[in-house]
Amino acid sequence: MLKREFKVNLRSFLIWTGVLVSLFLMVYLMYPSLIASDQMDQLNEMMKMFPPELLKAFNMDISGIDTAFGWVKTEGFVFVLLITGVYGSILGTNILLKEENDKTIEYLISLPVTRKQIVLQRVAVALGYIFLMVGILLVFNGIALHGDKDFDAKQFILLSITPVFSTMVIFAISLFVSTFTHKTKKVFGIGLGIVFASYFLNMISEMSDKTEFLKYISVFTLADIRNVISKTEINPIILIVTFVLTASFIALSVVRYEKKELV
Amino acid sequence: MNDIMMEINDLTKYYGDVKGVEDLSLKLRKGEIFGFIGPNGAGKSTTIRSVMNLINKTKGQVLINGKPFEKNDVETKRIIGYLPSEVHLYDDMTVKKIFDYHESFYSKTNSSTKKSVHDRREELAELLRIDESKRIEDLSLGNLKKVGIILALMHQPALLILDEPTSGLDPIMQNVFYDLLLEEKNKGTTIFYSTHILSEVAKICDRVGIIRKGKLIKVENVDSLSDKSLTFVTIRSAQVTDIVNELGVRIISEEKNYVRFANSIPDNELIKILSHYTIDKLLIEEATLEDIFFHYYTED
Incomplete structure (x- = not known):
């Protein structure tokens, strides 16, 4: 069953990983000529004209974009968080519901497996693919950036693994939401909504002290990029919160699935 | 009690306020073919889905071999072969792959089991004339049904639960299937056979339960019913x-x-x-x- 699930979800994994890697590849191919040109100074001048709140929202207050690594730390990882988040949400809403959507659930449930096994094996596959996606990007970016003049290996590695936290939680919440319905299309929007609402809440929370409280309701707070960039460390509380939230939503999904009517 | 394979006690299922089945009780004796007959919407599939734990019972209990059959009772699932009224399988697989996949769930215990499951699969594929190289998505309705029948039978279950098994089969294949069921019966398999086709009941069933508007209104021997x-x-x-x-x-x-x-x-x-x-x-x-x-x- 595990082998089959890896196979079923392989195509979607390859597409999303391909999108991420292509995005970075494109930037790396463009960046050398961009940095070498006179426009870079003009760009830096222009950046100074932006309000500090906006720069903070894109981490541009603590990192420049005059190197490729600088770009990765600012805009680059915004894309990574969003893309891995969307992938996590799609996995969460689809991985269990696919059987009900395709009506193959009647066959699956007749096999000698427990419902808990059905959920946990899919969770294992999803988490495996999330780790693998982040891992592939880490290796790819590592190869591309290791020669960069401000490249810091520890900072880079910590930064590269931060998407795991937000993506795992997005996956677990989406999985839980999916146990309330039989049709993927009904919860697809909710899953994506969590990703984008979270992202904007996180961005707004960075802009001022008055909006800071919003970060507590954003999943992206868990991908604590600012802390990684400024202190080169991952806050252990983030790790604990990620683990507790992921485990709780997975446990709730198992409980819900045990009671669910599957047709 | 020992000769009872499956016992349904006071099975009731309501979908909100809508009645699916109500206070349905029946016993299946070991080695019999029990016809479960009623028109569309009478509650046949609801009964079967409740037995298979696909839906939650409002009330009642199902015993298999004298033991309550719960959702996660893997050991009991192992001795059941289930054919739903509409067969839906993984479109991306070939027939061979789905047979291999199915085998993998029943062949873990020992090599002799693995051998017999595999042998039975080959016998059935030959008997029902199914081409294992075809993809599931390319199968006609009848061939998909045949694949469903093989999946329900290949692990040699002691209890077969069949929901409208002949829909989609051509008359020649229907007769092959009836012979197959009689052969299973002779081996001691208990068969719960849901259908709305009366001639099937007359042909192969030992007893028949008539369901109407969610209630079991009559259980009788097919011979005495005819008499x-x-x-x-x-x-x-x-x-x-x-x-x-x-x-x-x-x-x-x-x-x-x-x-x-x-x-x-x-x-x-x-x-x-x-x-x-x-x-x-x-x-x-x-x-x-x-x-x-x-x-x-x-x-x-």
Whole structure:
């Protein structure tokens, strides 16, 4: 069953990983000529004209974009968080519901497996693919950036693994939401909504002290990029919160699935 | 108790306020083919889905081999073969892949089991003439049904639960399938056979349960059901009204001096009564199983 699930979800994994890697590849191919040109100074001048709140929202207050690594730390990882988040949400809403959507659930449930096994094996596959996606990007970016003049290996590695936290939680919440319905299309929007609402809440929370409280309701707070960039460390509380939230939503999904009517 | 394979006690399923089945109880003896018959919407699939734990029972319990059959009872699942009314399988797989996949769930214990599951699969694929190289998405409805039948049978279950198993099969394949079921029965397999086709029940079932509007209204041996002295009587006589009044029968059709009715009075008694009247024409027809079935369905 595990082998089959890896196979079923392989195509979607390859597409999303391909999108991420292509995005970075494109930037790396463009960046050398961009940095070498006179426009870079003009760009830096222009950046100074932006309000500090906006720069903070894109981490541009603590990192420049005059190197490729600088770009990765600012805009680059915004894309990574969003893309891995969307992938996590799609996995969460689809991985269990696919059987009900395709009506193959009647066959699956007749096999000698427990419902808990059905959920946990899919969770294992999803988490495996999330780790693998982040891992592939880490290796790819590592190869591309290791020669960069401000490249810091520890900072880079910590930064590269931060998407795991937000993506795992997005996956677990989406999985839980999916146990309330039989049709993927009904919860697809909710899953994506969590990703984008979270992202904007996180961005707004960075802009001022008055909006800071919003970060507590954003999943992206868990991908604590600012802390990684400024202190080169991952806050252990983030790790604990990620683990507790992921485990709780997975446990709730198992409980819900045990009671669910599957047709 | 030992000869009971499956026991359903007070099964009730409501979808909100809508009744699916109500207080349904029945027992399946080991090695019998039990026909579960009723029209569409009578509650057959609801009963089967409740038994298979696909839906939650509002009330009631299902025992298999004397043990409550719960959702996660993997050991009991192992001895059940299930064929849903509509077969949906993984479109991306070939028939061979789905057979291999199915085998992997039943072949873990020991190599002799693995051998027998695999052998049975090959026998069944040959018997039902299925090409294992085809993709599931390319199969016709009939071939998909055949794949479903092989999946339900290949691990040699002690209990087969079949929901409308012949829909989509051509008449030749239907006969092959009936023979297959009789062969399974001879091996001691218990078969719960849900259908709305009466001729199937007459052909292969030992007992039949008739379900109507979510309630089990009759459980009877198929032979004794056929032997029921239900006849259809047609009479032409000027005294039709008096005859009907005396017999107190349910009229099927009526015209001037002519009446047709369903009758359960033994023929010799009926003729004795009718001998007091002037009869122009008398026709007594034996009821088929279909007639008996509809008789149960239309009487309130």
